[in-house]
Amino acid sequence: MAFLELLALTRRYAGTVAVHELSLSVERGEFVSLLGPSGCGKTTTLQMIAGFVAPSAGTIRLAGRDLSSVKANARGLGIVFQSYALFPHMTVAENVAFGLETRRIARVERTRRVARTLELVRLDALGDRYPAQLSGGQRQRVALARALVIEPPVLLLDEPLSNLDAKLRDDMQGELRRIQRTVGTTTIMVTHDQAEAMALSDRVAVMHRGRLEQAGAPLEVYEHPATAFVADFLGKTNLIDGQANLGTNGTATLIAAGQRFPMLDRPAADGPVRVSLRPEKIELIPDPTAAPVDSSAITGTVRARTYGGDHWLYDVDTLLGAIRVRCATGTAAEGHRVGLRWHAGDLRIVEKHVHG
Amino acid sequence: MADHPHRLTPYALSGPALLFYGLLLGVPLLSTLLLSLRAFDAGEATRTGLSLTHYLAILSDPYFHAIFARTFMLSATVALLCVLIGTPEAYILSRMRAPWRSLFLIATLGPFLISVVVRTLGWAVLLGGQGVLSTVLQALGLADGPVSLLYTMPGMIIALVHVLVPFVVISVWVSLQNCDPDVERAGASLGASEAMIFRRLVLPQIVPGIVSGSVIAFSLAATAFATPSIIGGRRLKVVATAVYDAFFGTLDWSTGATLAILLLLANLLIVMSYHRLVDRRHRARHRVPTAALQEVSP
Numbered sequence: 001m002a003f004l005e006l007l008a009l010t011r012r013y014a015g016t017v018a019v020h021e022l023s024l025s026v027e028r029g030e031f032v033s034l035l036g037p038s039g040c041g042k043t044t045t046l047q048m049i050a051g052f053v054a055p056s057a058g059t060i061r062l063a064g065r066d067l068s069s070v071k072a073n074a075r076g077l078g079i080v081f082q083s084y085a086l087f088p089h090m091t092v093a094e095n096v097a098f099g100l101e102t103r104r105i106a107r108v109e110r111t112r113r114v115a116r117t118l119e120l121v122r123l124d125a126l127g128d129r130y131p132a133q134l135s136g137g138q139r140q141r142v143a144l145a146r147a148l149v150i151e152p153p154v155l156l157l158d159e160p161l162s163n164l165d166a167k168l169r170d171d172m173q174g175e176l177r178r179i180q181r182t183v184g185t186t187t188i189m190v191t192h193d194q195a196e197a198m199a200l201s202d203r204v205a206v207m208h209r210g211r212l213e214q215a216g217a218p219l220e221v222y223e224h225p226a227t228a229f230v231a232d233f234l235g236k237t238n239l240i241d242g243q244a245n246l247g248t249n250g251t252a253t254l255i256a257a258g259q260r261f262p263m264l265d266r267p268a269a270d271g272p273v274r275v276s277l278r279p280e281k282i283e284l285i286p287d288p289t290a291a292p293v294d295s296s297a298i299t300g301t302v303r304a305r306t307y308g309g310d311h312w313l314y315d316v317d318t319l320l321g322a323i324r325v326r327c328a329t330g331t332a333a334e335g336h337r338v339g340l341r342w343h344a345g346d347l348r349i350v351e352k353h354v355h356g
Numbered sequence: 357m358a359d360h361p362h363r364l365t366p367y368a369l370s371g372p373a374l375l376f377y378g379l380l381l382g383v384p385l386l387s388t389l390l391l392s393l394r395a396f397d398a399g400e401a402t403r404t405g406l407s408l409t410h411y412l413a414i415l416s417d418p419y420f421h422a423i424f425a426r427t428f429m430l431s432a433t434v435a436l437l438c439v440l441i442g443t444p445e446a447y448i449l450s451r452m453r454a455p456w457r458s459l460f461l462i463a464t465l466g467p468f469l470i471s472v473v474v475r476t477l478g479w480a481v482l483l484g485g486q487g488v489l490s491t492v493l494q495a496l497g498l499a500d501g502p503v504s505l506l507y508t509m510p511g512m513i514i515a516l517v518h519v520l521v522p523f524v525v526i527s528v529w530v531s532l533q534n535c536d537p538d539v540e541r542a543g544a545s546l547g548a549s550e551a552m553i554f555r556r557l558v559l560p561q562i563v564p565g566i567v568s569g570s571v572i573a574f575s576l577a578a579t580a581f582a583t584p585s586i587i588g589g590r591r592l593k594v595v596a597t598a599v600y601d602a603f604f605g606t607l608d609w610s611t612g613a614t615l616a617i618l619l620l621l622a623n624l625l626i627v628m629s630y631h632r633l634v635d636r637r638h639r640a641r642h643r644v645p646t647a648a649l650q651e652v653s654p
Contacts, residue, residue, distance in 0.1 A: 052541055073544040085538035089560040100554075150546060200603035 009058035036207035078147030093127035288339035391613035443522030524569030531565025
């Protein structure tokens with residue numbers, strides 16, 4: 001049995017469903033991210049686990065024990081709030097010690113554990129400061145230390161890095177991963193940042209409109225998106241509507257805009273499908289006439305290109321519609337005719353029975 | 357319009373308000389001060405120079421000692437009760453849901469909607485020997501005869517607390533609005549009970565609100581006139597009613613003016629030292645050394 005289990009968890013608010021029958025199992029020591037756009041129900045899910053919001057239906061089990069009737073202050077979970085919610089009238093050390101005081105842990109032991117945790121988050125020199133005297137990154141570490149010092153079975157992180165600027169966020173991301181690996185606490189993180197979720201998590205659970213769309217390892221979710229939403233939300237993608245045609249010898253073909261493209265992904269039957277093709281999987285051929293004739297290739301006109309430092313983004317108008325291509329060099333300019341080519345394995349079916 | 361407003365523009369703009377306050381507050385205050393310093397000759401009542409005669413007379417008179425002591429005892433008790441009632445009231449109000457919250461807030465501000473005389477006379481009706489309180493106590497068998505709180509300290513305290521509690525509620529309310537609601541949740545997640553969350557996490561953050569609320573309640577109670585004169589009457593004189601009596605009863609204007617100035621000074625002294633005392637304990641944690649703002653890189 002999994003360590004933390006969410007079973008058909010549902011939360012309804014007057015007229016709307018914030019979370020709909022969400023089921024997710026988290027193993028001990030696992031780092032799972034709840035990822036989705038704002039309003040997808042990820043924060044509500046976190047608050048139900050924390051005990052701040054009561055589920056309308058469904059169960060939460062921690063190590064086999066039903067948490068439904070356990071109040072927030074008896075769950076013993078460590079929580080890092082988006083605003084950090086530090087106690088402004090207490091020093092860093094007092095903030096961290098608070099959870100030990102409520103557990104009536106003796107002073108000597110308390111001091112020892114506070115010192116050890118502050119060392120873990122590399123704040124051992126700042127124990128006497130007040131939160132108002134700290135920078136954003138330091139406050140974030142205090143919040144983390146305060147949640148970890150009680151040695152919680154589960155650590156809940158609510159958008160922990162969203163209040164930091166880009167450079168600091170990168171540093172803290174590394175810190176967060178190091179600390180989580182060190183203590184090995186089972187962690188659930190809520191985030192809307194797909195790069196952050198993929199960099200930190202063992203598994204990513206993508207949510208959309210209160211439902212769990214797909215849960216899996218970052219590589220699996222990115223390479224094999226289960227739905228069009230997941231494909232589009234995790235990085236950028238091109239979605240192509242077409243007709244799937246099963247071949248006799250185990251192959252499949254996508255028919256779109258009157259052209260046939262071989263596909264390794266096989267649907268169960270013939271019919272309309274929506275296919276995802278990642279921009280970085282497409283090869284851009286500056287001179288289409290020089291390219292070998294290939295059934296996996298189309299031609300188009302460059303409508304716009306954007307320089308992104310380490311890459312170029314192209315918008316190419318083709319018979320399949322506007323196709324976005326990401327490549328390392330910017331050899332073709334606006335208005336040029338170019339060829340586009342990809343591997344048959346890069347076409348991923350994300351929706352079957354597409355109409356219209 | 358010019359890019360840079362004329363140097364005198366700010367003065368011109370604040371002129372009407374300055375004039376208003378200068379004429380209606382500064383001038384009377386100054387003439388009261390002069391009145392209190394005028395050496396008073398009983399025979400002629402003419403100005404014969406400035407002296408501290410009246411101050412020495414009042415400061416050495418046990419009769420006035422009693423009045424000042426009563427005034428500040430009354431104000432301190434009223435301020436304390438306002439804090440004890442107003443702080444939990446503000447906390448509960450802040451945790452109420454949408455429609456109820458505004459309804460109860462308006463109810464809290466109710467005393468301000470009624471004229472001070474009507475409100476105080478209302479208390480006189482309730483607290484008098486034939487009043488509601490007396491009747492109820494007798495009916496319940498808790499009192500043998502009529503009970504009157506008129507012309508008593510408890511009566512004055514009740515009436516003053518009634519009208520001054522809203523000041524504490526409002527200022528604590530403002531402090532509570534500045535608190536991060538997640539702090540309470542953080543406390544709960546760390547295992548704190550409701551009581552511990554309030555005592556250890558919420559209360560210390562709203563101390564500034566409690567301080568300013570109690571200062572307002574204290575100084576308004578110390579200078580209150582209508583309530584002490586109607587509920588307290590002649591039997592329980594406070595400084596404000598003594599000033600009135602000196603001006604309109606004994607026509608001893610200099611004594612009245614001196615009492616008024618002494619009340620102002622005592623009030624200022626108490627309020628300022630109280631503020632300084634609490635402020636010193638709170639300032640340390642809001643000091644921000646610039647070095648601390650530099651991130652210690654991991």
